[in-house]
Amino acid sequence: MSKIFEKLKVLADAAKYDASCASSGSKRFNQNKGLGNAEGMGICHSYTEDGRCVSLLKILFTNHCIYDCAYCVSRRSNDVRRAAFTVEEVVDLTINFYRRNYIEGLFLSSGIFKNPDYTMERLVRVAKQLRLNHNFHGYIHLKAIPGASPELLKEAGLYADRLSVNIELPSETSLQKVAPEKQYRDILGPMNYLKEEKEERSDHRPQRSKTQLFLPAGQSTQMIVGASPESDYQVLRLADSLYQRQKLKRVYYSGYIPIATDNRVPALKAPPLIRENRVYQADWLMRFYQFSVDEIVNEATPNLDLDIDPKLSYALRNRHLFPVDINQADYEMILRIPGVGVKSAQKIVSSRIYQKLNIDHLQRIGVVMKRARYFIKCPGLYNANSDISSKDLRSLILSGEQQNSLQLALFS
Amino acid sequence: MATYCYDGSFEGLLTVIFRAFEHRSIPEQIISTEYKQLGLLASAFTVNTDELLAERVLRGIDKRTDNRGSRLIYHMFLSEQDGAEMTIFHLVKNLVDKGDILSNFGNPYVAKAYQMDKMIGREVHRMHAFVRFQKVADADMYFAIINPSCNVLPLIGEHFVKRYADQKWIIWDAVRNYGIYYDLQREIFIEPDHPLLKTLVESSKQEDCYQQLWVDYFNSVNIRERKNTKLHLRHMPKRYWRYLTEKHSR
Incomplete structure (x- = not known):
């Protein structure tokens, strides 16, 4: 038993740099009085001291690896303890953690041992045992190993809720530099294959049949930010294309943590957490706020402003669109007001039918007035700063929030 | 009036x-x-x-x-x-x-x-997340205690029935002093005098082992370079720690 403790420590530690933690978006129901249910919202069962969510048992099958990627802690040339689970050990841990409500399911990744197919086959075997021998309906996320054969990927899709291949670096040139054994072709290949397989199945599947799920929670990927010279524009354009072409459900961004003393990647003092946060905010704007990439960053402003969020930054660059009339404007424009989230925007649109909304109503609805006030028009709000330049408005808003940002700096 | x-x-x-x-x-x-x-x-x-x-x-x-x-x-x-x-x-x-x-x-x-x-x-969402079952020694039964700030028990049963259809379990609200018991067929509200509660004895060695594995896992996935206590506390306020296995390092 003591060996399992050692293995879990090594292989959880090695897996923790993968940012993906989602357990949502699947459509897998508990059937035949089995164990587990993955139909609804994701659940974060715990939070580590770095504030990240713990939703899945996120482990590597092994951290032995034949590759030598500079950004990766498990790279061949790195001197770390190595370990490997057996299929039964992973199954047992998953079931027992799940029964105690510690987790939503399993996120299994692995170093590449022997060859891609050999590795992928092990991961698939774990998922298959959980589903078939243990009647397990919890969430399973498997890594799709670049270079694994289509047959194995297809089988993985039958048992997993989600598969992911990490694109790692935001450009092929950078990838080549730090991971000479990897190419975009090997990463986009499996993504495209899985996308087509999923689409084909949903086209041909008879209506309402839930018996044969194929990757119900789709695919995701991860990109490392700050380990290579790409601008945010390049990062977000690539993400956008992954959402459009490969139909990914999520792109994760991971601020580069200098885990490896390897001269192919820069030596940073601290991980670029603020930049990571801004990139996530921009990603949110694309997915939930109907922004296009070019409206957030473009050739002229290729990088996100680290001091203010991208939505505020957009508003300051496009003052001609503001102030927005709360009682007249379209939903799309209401969404673009700094200080108004998706829920507030919906509430505004549904409530203004009943009465003309004034400043009190907006407060009740939950609009962040100290942010929104400079960008809206409504009864009861006198806007003394309507003629102020964007530059001055930026400093005015920032000075109001200085205390907050000081705290942020202390904790980040 | x-x-x-x-x-x-x-x-x-x-x-x-x-x-x-x-x-x-x-x-x-x-x-x-x-x-x-x-x-x-x-x-x-x-x-x-x-x-x-x-x-x-x-x-x-x-x-x-x-x-x-x-x-x-x-x-x-x-x-x-x-x-x-x-x-x-x-x-x-x-x-x-x-x-x-x-x-x-x-x-x-x-x-x-x-x-x-x-x-x-x-x-409700927090309780979906923070319920921590312990397997009761010598019984095929899982037991959890919670201390929610609202009376959530009537609203959370269905979620756990769907999830743990094949195990018997009790979730006990220590603030309001009542619980739900799922007997593999249906959920029943139980009061402190329910005979089942007396059978809940000390946990087993096997149970301790899985709890320790969970604590180890929790500590291993933390990234020290990203320590963010404020965020940690916002997501997991201290008042819930009492019944969270991973917040009791042993």
Whole structure:
């Protein structure tokens, strides 16, 4: 038993740099009085001291690896303890953690041992045992190993809720530099294959049949930010294309943590957490706020402003669109007001039918007035700063929030 | 204006609402008998719970709200927030006077109602996350204790039944001193005198082992370079730590 403790420590530690933690978006129901249910919202069962969510048992099958990627802690040339689970050990841990409500399911990744197919086959075997021998309906996320054969990927899709291949670096040139054994072709290949397989199945599947799920929670990927010279524009354009072409459900961004003393990647003092946060905010704007990439960053402003969020930054660059009339404007424009989230925007649109909304109503609805006030028009709000330049408005808003940002700096 | 007194049950509160409408009066306050202060006894109007009247009130609410209202006020009631009873009364009165105003978030009572709904919704979601089962030694039974800030037990059972259809379990609310027991067929509410509770003995060596593995896992996935105590506490406030296995390092 003591060996399992050692293995879990090594292989959880090695897996923790993968940012993906989602357990949502699947459509897998508990059937035949089995164990587990993955139909609804994701659940974060715990939070580590770095504030990240713990939703899945996120482990590597092994951290032995034949590759030598500079950004990766498990790279061949790195001197770390190595370990490997057996299929039964992973199954047992998953079931027992799940029964105690510690987790939503399993996120299994692995170093590449022997060859891609050999590795992928092990991961698939774990998922298959959980589903078939243990009647397990919890969430399973498997890594799709670049270079694994289509047959194995297809089988993985039958048992997993989600598969992911990490694109790692935001450009092929950078990838080549730090991971000479990897190419975009090997990463986009499996993504495209899985996308087509999923689409084909949903086209041909008879209506309402839930018996044969194929990757119900789709695919995701991860990109490392700050380990290579790409601008945010390049990062977000690539993400956008992954959402459009490969139909990914999520792109994760991971601020580069200098885990490896390897001269192919820069030596940073601290991980670029603020930049990571801004990139996530921009990603949110694309997915939930109907922004296009070019409206957030473009050739002229290729990088996100680290001091203010991208939505505020957009508003300051496009003052001609503001102030927005709360009682007249379209939903799309209401969404673009700094200080108004998706829920507030919906509430505004549904409530203004009943009465003309004034400043009190907006407060009740939950609009962040100290942010929104400079960008809206409504009864009861006198806007003394309507003629102020964007530059001055930026400093005015920032000075109001200085205390907050000081705290942020202390904790980040 | 009068103080209405009820037995603390949801049906009791609905009966109060019926009576107040009957009397064409707006209560000054609505209080549960267990909180009734001696000084108020004299002037308080005590309402006996009547399930048929309660049902009529619920149907009246749903008829005006496309079946959304009854669930909302049940959630408000379970949220146990200060002033929940009077907010429910005013919300019902607004529904009767003005029709379906549930989409008007500019209405103060609607705004307040959704605030309470959000509050208990968050607590329900937290309990989905923070329940920690222990396997009871020598029994095929899992046991968990929770200390939620709202009365969430009536709302969380279904989630766990769907998830743990093949294991027996008990979730015990230590604040309100009652629990749910799932016996593989259905969920039953149990009180402190339930015989099953006496069979819950010390955990086994195997149980300790899985708990330790979980604690180890929790500590291993932390990234020290990203330490962010403020964020950690916002997601996992200290008041929940008591029953969280991973926050008790051994």
